[in-house]
Amino acid sequence: MNYKGRMWVIGGLFGFIALVFVGRLAQLQLGSEEWTEYAARLTESRETLDAARGLMYDRHGKLLVTNRASYDILYTPRAARQGMDTAAFAALLGWERSALEAAFAKADAYASYRPSVIVRQLPADEYARISGELWRFPGVKARTRAIRSNTAGLAAQLVGSFAETSAADLEADPFYRLGDYKGKSGLEALYERELRGKKGTRYHLVDVRNNYQVPLDGGRRDSLAVPGADLTLTLDKELQAYAERLMQGKRGSIVALEPATGEVLALVSAPSYHPDLLLGPKRGANYDSLLNNPAKPLFNRAVRASYRPGSIFKMVQGLIALDEGVIQTSTRIPCDRSIIGCHGPHSYDNLTEAIVHSCNPYFHEVMRRMVQGRRASSIFDDAALGLGHWTERIQRFGFGTDLGGQLPGIRKGLVPDTTLYDKFYGRRSWAYSTIYSIAIGEGELLTTPLQIANLAAIIANRGWYRTPHAVRDVGGKGKPAGVDSLVQTGVEPERFDPVIAAMQQVVEGAGGTGWRARIPGITVCGKTGTVQNHEALEHSVFMAFAPRDTPEIAVSVYVENAGSGGSWAAPIAALLIEHYLADSLSNPEREARILAARDPFPEAP
Amino acid sequence: MSRRENIRSRLDWVTIGLVLLLAVLGWLNIGSATSGGEAVDWLTLEGKHGKQLLWIAVCAVLAFLVLNIEGEFFIRTSILSYLGMLVVLVAVLAVGKVIGGARSWFAFGSFSLQPSEFAKSTTALMLAYLLSRGDGKLRSFKTRLQAIAVVGIPAGLILLQPDAGTVLVFGGFVFALYREGLSGNVLVVAFAALVVAVATILTGAAVVQYPVIGAATGVYFLWAVLVGGGGAVIWFIIQSSLPRQRKRIRQWSLLALIGALGFSIALHTGMEKVLAPHQRDRIHVLFGIDVGNPDADYNIRHAKTAIGSGGLTGKGFLNGPMTAYAFVPEQETDFIFCTVGEEWGFLGSGAVILLYLLLLWRLIFLAERQRSHFTRVYGYGVASVLFMHVLINVGMVLGLAPVIGIPLPFFSYGGSSLMGFSVLIFILLRLDAERFTVLR
CATH class of the missing domain: 3.90.1310.10 (Penicillin-binding protein 2a (Domain 2))
Incomplete structure (x- = not known):
């Protein structure tokens, strides 16, 4: 039997398999882009x-x-x-x-x-x-x-x-x-x-x-x-480092501005921390311990903490009152302590003296004249109209605003307006007699250390400020647009004379509360403040600018629970101003005293 | 005219040309596959492609030697070389070196030799010797048994290594036997077995809800269908056939049914109990069964990606990142076809398939033009071995066959396989060149 024909079966099988392979190749290579895309995903990165x-x-x-x-x-x-x-x-x-x-x-x-x-x-x-x-x-x-x-x-x-x-x-x-x-x-x-x-x-x-x-x-x-x-x-590295050193062991803040430009020279919130703690593998643990620290080191007090402005606010009241014409520079008001308490031996101050003495009845009367200005027949409507006008003027000093918002995390503080009191007491249910504590910087008023430093800059500039900001140049293109807008308070420059005179007396006058801020050869204008709080000791506050005639620096210093403004905040401000303006330190004992001071502060003598 | 010139003029240069072309293409693709993206120095003997060039040279010398040996020598030493190879295969099981999990190699220093590559030649020679002696046909039962033994003994020894791929290649000798008169039913049975095997694997991996026993493998369903459905079909056929044929039909169909059932049960048990999990996974992956391991189809997915991303014309020579950057495993040996697919595209890989088809057809042509019975059987043996290699290797990289590592003839990197195939084919060419001088 001859099986030669079977060569066709075998050869045909070979051909068939080759055909299957070519078909499969066509399916893989020509059929779709699936494999090409998958290959790109694997091989391209x-x-x-x-x-x-x-x-x-x-x-x-x-x-x-x-x-x-x-x-x-x-x-x-x-x-x-x-x-x-x-x-x-x-x-x-x-x-x-x-x-x-x-x-x-x-x-x-x-x-x-x-x-x-x-x-x-x-x-x-x-x-x-x-x-x-x-x-x-x-x-x-x-x-x-x-x-x-x-x-x-x-x-x-x-x-x-x-x-x-x-x-x-x-x-x-x-x-x-x-x-x-x-x-x-x-x-x-x-x-x-x-x-x-x-x-x-x-x-x-x-x-x-x-x-x-x-x-x-x-x-x-x-x-x-x-x-x-x-x-x-805009920071001055030297000044910033010195300011942080001065605040070591204390709670509080320092803000130093250049009045002419609104540039922040130093901005300290104490206690602080080394930013490198928040880097690297231990970041989580460090962050937790900073977050839970009762002294709140992560909290930027300088722009976020709100305090009652206290006596410092009296200068603003005086300026607006002068501008409104409710008082003159020479206007004297009796220190009638039956309405509101006062301190110190004075009885019939003019504006300058009232600021130096921090006379409460004086500014109670000044504020009354502004709020109850006989704009309406009803005492309630009159108060609402008067306060509304007052609020607007106060806000032009930057209070109750974010000051242009050019610093990160900035808070507005609080300037009470009619809406707030309507909510508190009901519409047409309040008059000046209800709200008078704001006259002396107490009550609902809240301001930030930055706003107080800015106030020092406004007074130094006699009526205007530039938005406080911290950046001078971005990538060689100069200041970002709008970062230092000019803001006018609307108060005439000459109105500042009695206020500046008072601030000079606070520092240089005999028995002035800010005597610890004196610097030989530099005329410092300042104002102390004390902020009541639920702790035993007040917050020590001082705001100042210097030199008086060509102001180069405006500062606010807050030291929490340290006592009166003159005791701690004033000398810190003086050290800072001197460090910035002078080459040498005139009063090493002052510096030593401040550097040695630690929270908690002893009760005032 | 000298005798030597006589041989040269009668050599089949077509086959030699095809083989040489495949070897050179293999060398180029090995160079590209192992370039790692660097420039390739083609003149070096370093690196995989350099070594392959050296092997090609060695094989040219080997081919020259083989061509200068009288054909009669191969015929007369068939038994000797076959028995010698059996000894070697036993020896490799004893003292061989394990590479890739199989004890298939003799190590000589830095260089290793795989004897099973040469066992293909000796087995083909022995089979040719057996079938060309005696009555010469597969009519007698004794000859059939002898033929099975000739193929089965070396295949069994290789299975012990274990090297399943080479064993499958030995299965290819069935084509040579078929040409010599083995019943065509063998091929039909083989095809039927393939169908049953696929059905067993597919249903075996499925989970089915049964009425009484609950969730279990779907292969029980297959077996139930085989018994019930098959029985019904047989009964129907018997009823509709002539009474005098019924007994014969009943005997044969029952035998077929029992055989299919037994084969299915054996295969399923083997899959579950004998195969290692990764081997079972390879088979399952081939059938698109989710094996729960995203990397089980890693090799084959990357092979298909390399080929599939070649498109019509390929990414260009030396420009295939899938292969050059080792995304494809064994990219210079078993998966070398991926490089062809990726860099030369459909046109290039189709051309390589065509080259192999031409070579196989040429080998059938050579076998059929012999007057010598021995040479014809040997020729079909050679064709069968090469065909099985191409079938399994290309089928594997194209995702049509399970991942079984065997080389692509003349193409894959490796000295043993190249020498083995050279000896295999050049013995045939020597015998073919003598076709006019023999009178058998």
Whole structure:
């Protein structure tokens, strides 16, 4: 029997299989883009090039905030499937093996083919220790990441924090990717857009271990990162450091402004903290301890704390009263202590004397004249109209406003208006007699230390101020537009004469409450204030500007629960002013006394 | 005219050209697959492609030697070389080196040799010897048994290594036997077995809710259908056939049914009890069954990705990141076809398939033009072995066959396989060149 015909069966089978293969090739290669897309996903990788964040300098170009290298350790689960020695890696990191395994599991659950951060912000020295060993662990890579470093640890609350983006940040702005950092508070947050710069992108072909191999398309689609703009702050680094030193061991704040420009020379909230505490692997624990500290170091008292202004407010009352014409410079008012208490031996002061003596009945009468100005026949309508007008004038001094909002976290304080009292007492149910305590800066009035420093600047300028701000220059383009708008209070310049004279007397006059603010050769104009509170000791407050005729600095100093304004706040202000204006220290005992002082303060003698 | 020139003029240069073309293409693709994205130095003997070039040179020398040996020598030493190979295969089980989980290699310093690559030649020679002696046909039961033994003994020894891929290649000798008169029913039965196997694997992995026993594997359902449905069909056929044929039909159909059921049960038990989980996963992945391990189909998914992303014309020579950057496993050996698919596209990979088809058809043509019975059987043996390699290898990378690691002939990196295939094919070419001088 001849089976030669079977060659056709066998040859036909070979041909059939070849046909099946070619068909399958057509299906895979010509049928759809699925495999092409999948191959691109596997072999192409986009690398984001982080832009160097802008630095911060003081007004003289001294470095305040810089970037420092740190290292994130990344782990890609898919690449690690081939032989990860978990025990050895845990030993290298100094971790418990179970903790590392938990971290791996979390990374795997997030995305098996993308790197997740296992260790965050390892400092350079620690990274140097382990970097030589990392190659032994597949899927483990290090990524350098610049973190912020506040070189001298100054102005922590003003500069603000720089921390990892939250889920909400990622959703709000597509600029950020998981693991990115951003300014979370302070100037870091306010100028985030300028500081962060522009990210660059590089496309790579990667190998199976996700190592970059060659640029994709010869790098034609790549773009470079654009560094963020540097900020030049208005702060004076020396002055800021000195102010922080003076406030060590105390609670309170210092605000120093340049009256002519509204530039913040120093801004202190005490107690403060070193901003670098909020960086690195221990950030969480440090943050918790700062947050729970009863002295509230994270709270920027200088722009956020609200206090009753007390006697300092009497100057504003006097200025507006003069301008309204309800008193003259020479107007004397009897110190009638039956309505409202007073202190000190005086009985019939003019405005200057009333400010120096802090005469309560004087300003009670002044305020009465302004509020009950006979604008309406009903006493209630009259009070409402009078207060409404008064509120407007007060607000032009910046009280009850955010002062242009150019400083981060700023609060408005409170200037009561008719709406507030209508809510409190009911419409047409209140008159001046109900609300008179605001006449002397008590009652519902609340002001911030910044507003008080700004008041010193207004008086120094005789009637106007520029919006307080902390940034002089952004990326070499000068001051951001609108950052230092000019605001007129509407009070004529000559009205300031009696007030300034009073402020000079407060410091230089015999028995003046601000005598501790005297500086030889510099005419300091100041005003003490004491803020009542539920503690035994009042808050010690002082506001001042100097020199009197060519003002270069305006300050407010708050020391909480320290006693009278003259005892602590005044000498601190004087030391600061002298440090700024003079080359030498005239009164070393004064400085020693302040530096030695610690909270809690002893009861006043 | 000298005898040597006589041989040269009668050599089949078409086959030699095809083989050489495949080897050179293989060398180029190995160079690309192992480049790691770097520039390739083609003149070096370093690296995988350099070594492959060296192997090609070695094989050219080997081919020259083989072509200068009288064909009669191969015929007369068939038994000797076959028995010698059996000894070697036993020896490798005893003293061989384990590479990739199989004790298949003899290590000589830095260089290793896989004897099973040469067992294909000796088995083909022995089979040709057996079938060309005696009555020469597969009519006698004794000859059939002998033929099964000739193929089965080396295959069994190789299975012990274990090297399932090479065992499957030995199964290819069934084509040579078929050409020599083995009943075509063998092929029909083989096809039927394939259908039953696929059904068993698919239903075996499924979970079905049964009325009484609850959730269990779907293979029980298959068996129930085989018994119930098959019985009904048989009964219907018997009823509708002529009474005098009924007994024969009943015997044969019952035998078929029991055979199918037994095969299915054996296969299912083997899948569940004998195979390692990763082997079972490989088979399941092939049938698109979710094995619950995202990496189980890693190899085959990446192989398909490499090929599929090649498109019509490919990404260009030395320009295939999937293979060059090691996304494809074993990209220079068993998965070398991925490089062809990725860099040369549908046109290039289709052309390589065509080259293999031309080679196989040429081998059938050579076998059929022999007057020598021995050479014809041997020729079909060679064609069968090459066909099985291409079938399994290309089927694997295209995701049509399970992942079984065997090389693509003349193409994959590796000295043993290249030498094995060279010996295999050049013995045939020597025998073919002598076709006019023999009178058998």
